[in-house]
Amino acid sequence: MDLTSFVTSLGTYFGIFMGLMIVYAFLSWRAGNNVVYYPNKILKGLEPLEGKNKSCNPFIWMKVALLPSGVDTAVxxxxLNTVLSILVLSAVILLPVLLPVAVTDERVVKESLTSHYNQTVVDELQKLTMGNITEKSNRLWAFFVCCYWFSLVALGLLWKACKHVSCLRAQALMDPNNVKPEQFAVVVRDIPAVPLGETTTEEYVHSYFKAIYPDTYYKCMIVTDNRKVDSIEYYNDRINETVTKLEAEQKITQSKKQQNAALVFFTSRVVAASAAQSLHAQMVDTWSVSPAAEPRQLIWHNLTIKYFERELRKYLVHAIVALTIVFYMVPISFISAFTTLQNLVELAPFIEPVVRIKALRTVLEAYLPQLALIIFFYLLPKLLLYLSKLEGIPTQSQAVRAASGKYFYFPVVNVFLGVTLGGTLYRTFKLIEDNPKSLLSWLVMSLPDNATFFLTYLSLKFFVGYGLELSRLVPLILYHFKRKYICKTEAECKEAWAPGDLGYETRVSEDMLIVIIVFCYSVIAPLIIPFGVLYFGLGWLILRNQALNVYVPTFESNGRMWPHIHNRILASLILYQVTMLVYFGLQKFYYASLLIPLPILSFIYGFVCAKKFYPAFERPILEVAAYSMREAPDMELIFRSFIPPSLNSEKIDDENFEDSISKF
Amino acid sequence: MDLTSFVTSLGTYFGIFMGLMIVYAFLSWRAGNNVVYYPNKILKGLEPLEGKNKSCNPFIWMKVALLPSGVDTAVxxxxLNTVLSILVLSAVILLPVLLPVAVTDERVVKESLTSHYNQTVVDELQKLTMGNITEKSNRLWAFFVCCYWFSLVALGLLWKACKHVSCLRAQALMDPNNVKPEQFAVVVRDIPAVPLGETTTEEYVHSYFKAIYPDTYYKCMIVTDNRKVDSIEYYNDRINETVTKLEAEQKITQSKKQQNAALVFFTSRVVAASAAQSLHAQMVDTWSVSPAAEPRQLIWHNLTIKYFERELRKYLVHAIVALTIVFYMVPISFISAFTTLQNLVELAPFIEPVVRIKALRTVLEAYLPQLALIIFFYLLPKLLLYLSKLEGIPTQSQAVRAASGKYFYFPVVNVFLGVTLGGTLYRTFKLIEDNPKSLLSWLVMSLPDNATFFLTYLSLKFFVGYGLELSRLVPLILYHFKRKYICKTEAECKEAWAPGDLGYETRVSEDMLIVIIVFCYSVIAPLIIPFGVLYFGLGWLILRNQALNVYVPTFESNGRMWPHIHNRILASLILYQVTMLVYFGLQKFYYASLLIPLPILSFIYGFVCAKKFYPAFERPILEVAAYSMREAPDMELIFRSFIPPSLNSEKIDDENFEDSISKF
Incomplete structure (x- = not known):
């Protein structure tokens, strides 16, 4: 890609961004769109334009968008902040040092003169990269030192972030004004079959825990197998059958429905925290106890899956995902090949008039093959979340983390490896034919070329991506469409504008792809750093606004996402260090091996972090749980908060549920 | 090895065994030797010959030797029992089926006729092995079925043993008559530096744990840095210096000597068990809490090693051991080469007269090169125990397990791989020169040959080894020598006959070598099974006697050795299954791949066991700790039992120690 086309696309993207900003300013100003642009505030009962100046300045959100809501959002x-700081702090050295050093050398010019292809085009952007440095040149020392600088800055800031997040989590869990009900409960799974002498699972659980915790045991709540019933159907049934008969029947089934899982409540946070991480039974696959999560994020039907079945499901799902990562292109290509315009017209003759329009036909023919890929990437997060829940994961937040971990590989394989390998292979196809051994060499030497592609990719991401994010055009259209044609009741209307949460499962993974790209090219093509700064800076501002005005967290895991994020940043750093090691080696820099301490240092850093910080994200900490509360907890309120909405609903009277609540 | 020489060595070993038995019968009958043959009984205050019939029958111990002492011994x-049962139960099928099937085929005879070397000698023993079966023969089905039988018997009995041991451990820990003081304590390591406002580590620990466990915290005991002082030296110092000055000085140093580790005592076993497995601090490398062990097996100076230093030490020690396993032959060969008789005479001229005796000279010249190896294998367990303690392991029993785990590789590498590879390579040297690709084929095909060697090796082990074990000739000679020439005080005399414990660190590893050998050859050369039965049967009888009369356990870990043992038996089983798979393949048996489910089954079995049983050996179990005691524990007695002997000794008055005992 030469300079002109690069500048052209940059300009185009910026134009789109400005357009979307104007659209946002215009639309968000209209009160009818408030439910799309300020759903969070509306749900909190705040005035949508509160905090906005009466001056109608649409960019006022930049000022107010500075307060996080919840630890997960803060994390x-x-x-974003940490990556931004790493990039800014390294740019301070890298840009003024490396760009002049690179541009004053002349390898690219020389090579384009001697090369037997593309003799006329000199890529101006490539002059600003490490690819322009002559082999074995002493100028490589500048890049070498910058390699160390970047790594040390990254490790230092990551360490600071780890401490900060660790502190945030502890503070949130200790907050005397916001005592969380889940801190008083533990989840008990794999309850053995009720022995002779006890009548119900409930009594069994009660006597078991009462014996171990005579002073602090409060109550237990057995998981029951409640069918989801449509209320209208339910009431019809109720009317049709004799009411009394039904109720008697229900009472019997209710106690039969008691499953092998329970929530156990304690009157002390320390005891609950300690119980959640202790082995209770000599046979470890029975009475397995784990920390409880917020009531809203418990996946009830997963609680009853047995120990070894969970293990089996986990391995099966991992195997399926691994196969999907490796082979996902196969079925997509297959489907693409079949979804030609010709076949579509045969299947659905009513689209024929559309196809007759020539301009449209050209566009469709061009984009149809990619349609399968687009649909695949749209459905993928949903599929992965579904698969993660199939594993038997007990909480929503953990399922989201698991899905995010799985999703991570797809953009990486698709974009990073796809472009780097694909682009390189394409360009060096002829050379490889002559000399297949130089594959690796050419692969790395053409990294600076790929950098230009990624500059464009990043600007697309932050101009068009964030523009769409802020202007919320798709949700806006969907909302107005639904309101006009679908919604009948008020509840359905509310559903139509429900904003959802930030969507960590895809967002973090996509940001992480940018982290990998920017880290890997930071020293090779330092020009990518300002683009990275723009991506994370703009992202920070726009998502602050969205977090404040739009998205509503569906759960709060108090920052348990952090080890997941931190691990992946560290992996990107190590990938960068190894890339640099290979790249310096291929530049025939004699001292390349002096870079070996860097990945070793990163591994040691990762090991120390994993030992020092991570366990506090996995398990409840006693010194935190022992922190004094403002007042004694209302145990009945805490217990009630865990009653599932389907049983707690005011539509159905409570008596059905009585049986599944401990009477003790 | 042909049949005659095999029978000859078998007869010789049996003769030695009978001789040693007579020696034992004669010596153990003499009262003067009681301290060598019945130290355990003497230390327990029992009559040595109690339980023995007055009939002076020396084999009477077979009857009494049926009561174990302690869970470790029982485990x-x-x-021994489990391996014995596996062998007996499989022998019932394998011997009557496989021996006739093998002996009626005639591959060995045919091959010796066509082979271009060793044409005259037909190995009679080899006729009884799978090596005598013609390739692709249907007779291989018999061996195939036996493979499955052996594996299933082994897995079934191992499962039973796991359950049994798990039960034994739980029972011992629940025993209301034998409440263990360590169940009320936890070890706290990595105590952070004392913050401003607290004066001593002790106060800091006290306030920290009192806040978390307001009701159940009892006391803490800070680890102090006490020099080991020889009592005579100590009293001399005391006389020389002014006594009062010294005491004042000591008091100050005592409180300065407080280290960053402590024992914390609780009034409840459940709380102690729960605390031992919970995270206490947000920064996980501080306040790390683990279960306490028996007072006598705490390695005090290891408690103060810091978190990451422990990790570092662990990796360093593992690296050193790995290097030793791979390269241990190098320095030994080097030393052997230098310790020729010539060199020795030059170094130590006084041995010259000995060397002049011709018969002795011949023997010495033959055995001197192996001397370094013998000394190495004598010193090795001590070295490994030393290295394991260097890791920073807090208890004696854990150090012994770690040493045993390391020791395991040496006999395996030395004997099993050495003989199998060495013997095979030697015999097939010429063939390999012609056709290097057949190395693997020949390696496995010559397994039945090696079986004959191992038959002899096993009989050496159980006849000579156990004969020496029972007759205790070496300890007897040492004791009488020491008593005559060295011992002066009664304490030193007692030291001279101190029997020590069973020595799990070497014994288990050496038994495990026999397990590997017998398992691997069980189907290939079923004749090895009776030898295995003799080894484990005789071992069972003789060690019962030794456990009852001789050895005194130096610690009791309530069977924590079991996962270690079980894992290694399972590894032997998988090694056997893989060997069989390869061996069947080389016999060109078409259905060899039908054996693949076996190692998979073993892996799944191992996984299930590791999940279901192992954690209960690692961590205290709450339902066990909650088991009611006969009477309320005397906390002061429990606390006192942990005071180290050097501080608790009656020679020194208690006041020195007052400072390191919590006053709260």
Whole structure:
């Protein structure tokens, strides 16, 4: 890609961004769109334009968008912040040092003169990269030192972030004004079959825990197998059958429905925290106890899956995902090949008039093959979340983390490896034919070329991506469409504008792809750093606004996402260090091996972090749980908060549920 | 090895065994030797010959030797028992089926006729092995079925043993008559530097744990840095210096000597068990809490090693051991080459007269090169125990397990791989020169040859080895020598006959070598099974006697050795299954791949066991700790039992120690 086309696309993207900003300013100003642009505030009962100046300045959100809501959101901003700081702090050295050093050398010019292809085009952008440095040149020392600088800055700031997040989590869990009900409960799974002498699972659980915790045991709540019933159907049934008969029947089934899982409540946070991480039974696959999560994020039907079945499901799902990562292009290509315009017209003759329009036909023919890929990437997060829940994961937040971990590989394989390998292979196809051994060499030497592609990719991401994010055009259209044609009741209307949460499962993974790209090219093509700064800076501002005005967290895991994020940043750093090691080696720099301490240092850093910080994200900490509360907890309120909505609903009277609540 | 020489060595070993038995019968009958043959009984205050019939029958111990002492000893016998049962139960099928099937085929005879070397000698023993079966023969089905039988018997009995040991451990820990002081304590390491406002580590620990466990915290005991002082030296110092000055000085140093580790005592076993497995601090490398062990097996100076230093030490020690395993032959060969008789005479001229005796000279010249190896294998367990303690392991029993784990590789590498590879390579040297690709084929095909060697090796082990074990000739000679020439005080005399414990660190590893050998050859050369039965049967009887009369356990870990043992038996089983798979393949048996489910089954079995049983050996179990005691524990007695002997000794008055005992 030469300079002109690069500048052209940059300009185009910027134009789109400005357009979207104007659209946002215009639309968000209209009160009818408030439910799309300020759903968070509306749900909190705040005035949508509160905090906005009466001056109708649409960019006023930049000022107010500075307060995080919840630790999970805060952790996401710590992530953005940390990457941003790493890039800014390294740019201070890298840009003024490396760009002049690179541009004053002349390898690219020389090579384009001697090369037997492309003799006329000199890529101006490539002159600003490490690819322009002559082999074995002493100028490589500048890049070498910058390699160390970047790594040390990254490790230092990551360490600071780890401490900060660790502190945030502890503070949130200790907050005397916001005592969380889940801190008083533990989840008990794999309850053995009720022995002779006890009548119900409930009594069994009660006597078991009462014996171990005579002073602090409060109550237990057995998981029951409640069918989801449509209320209208339910009431019809109720009317049709004799009411009394039904109720008697229900009472019997209710106690039969008691499953092998329970929530156990304690009157002390320390005891609950300690119980959640202790082995209770000599046979470890029975009475397995784990920390409880917020009531809203418990996946009830997963609680009853047995120990070894969970293990089996986990391995099966991992195998399926691994196969999908490796082979996902196969079925997509297959489907693409079949979804030609010709076949579509045969299947659905009513689209024929559309196809007759020539301009449209050209566009469709061009984009149809990619349609399968687009649909695949749209459905993928949903599929992965579904698969993660199939594993038997007990909480929503953990399922989201698991899905995010799985999703991570797809953009990386698709974009990073796809472009780097694909682009390189294409360009060096002829050379490889002559000399197949130089594959690796050419692969790395053409990294600076790929950098230009990624500059464009990044600007697309932050101009068009964030523009769409802020202007919320798709949700806006969907909302107005639904309101006009679908919604009948008020509840359905509310559903139509429900904003959802930040969507960590895809967002973090996509940001992480940018982290990998920017880290890997930071020293090779330092020009990518300002683009990275723009991506994370703009992202920070726009997502602050969205977090405040739009998205509503569906759960709060108090920052348990952090080890997941931190590990992946560290992996990107190590990938960068190894890339640099290979790249310096291929530049025939004699001292390349002096870079070996860097990945070793990163591994040691990762090991220390994993030992020092991570366990506090996995398990409840006693010194935190022992922190004094403002007042004694209302145990009945805490217990009630865990009653599932389907049983707690005012539509159905409570008596059905009585049986599944401990009477003790 | 042909039949005659095999029978000859078998006869010789049996003769030695009978001789040693007569020696034992004669010596153990003499009262003067009681301290060598019945130290355990003497230390327990029992009459040595109690339980013995007045008939002076020396084999009467077979009847009494049926009561184990302690769970650790019991677990060792469960191990012997299980292997014995596996062998007996499989022998019932394998011997009557496989021996006739093998002996009626005639591959060995045919091959010796066509082979271009060793044409005259037909190995009679080899006719009884799978090596005598013609390639692709249907007779291989018999061996195939036996493979499955052996594996299933082994897995079934191992499962039973796991359950049994798990039960034994739980029972011992629940025993209301034998409440263990360590169940009320936890070890706290990595105590952070004392903050401003607290004066001593002790106060800091006290306030920290009192805040978390307001009701159940009892006291803490800070680890102090006490020099080991020889009592005579100590009293001399005391006389020389002014006594009062010294005491004042000591008091100050005592409180300065407080280290960053402590024992914390609780009034409840459940709380102690729960605390031992919970995270206490947000920064996980501080306040790390683990279960306490028996007072006598705490390695005090290891408690103060810091978190990451422990990790570092662990990796360093593992690296050193790995290098030793791979390269241990190098320095030994080097030393052997230098310790020729010539050199020795030059170094130590006084041995010259000995060397002049011709017969002795011949023997010495033959055995001197192996001397370094013998000394190495004598010193090795001590070295490994030393290295394991260097890792920073806090308890004696854990150090012994770690040493045993390391020791395991040496006999395996030395004997099993050495003989199998060495013997095979030697015999097939010429063939390999012609056709290097057939190395693997020949390696496995000559397994039946090696079986004959191992038959002899096993009989050496159980006849000579156990004969020496029972007759205790070496300890007897040492004791009488020491008593005559060295011992002066009664304490030193007692030291001279101190029997020590069973020595799990070497014993288990050496038994395990026999397990590997017998398992691997069980189907290939079923004749090895009776030898295995003799080894474990005789071992069972003789060690029962030794456990009852001789050895005194130096610690009791309530069977924590079991996962270690079980894992290694399972590894032997998988090694056997893989060997069989390869061996069947080389016999060109078409259905060899039908054996693949076996190692998979073993892996799944191992996985299930590791999940279901192992954690209960690692961590205290709450339902066990909650088991009611006969009477309320005397906390002061429990606390006192942990005071180290050097501080608790009656020679020194208690006041020195007052400072390191919590006053709260």
């Amino acid at each position: 996401y901003f710590v992530f | 060792y016998f469960v191990f």
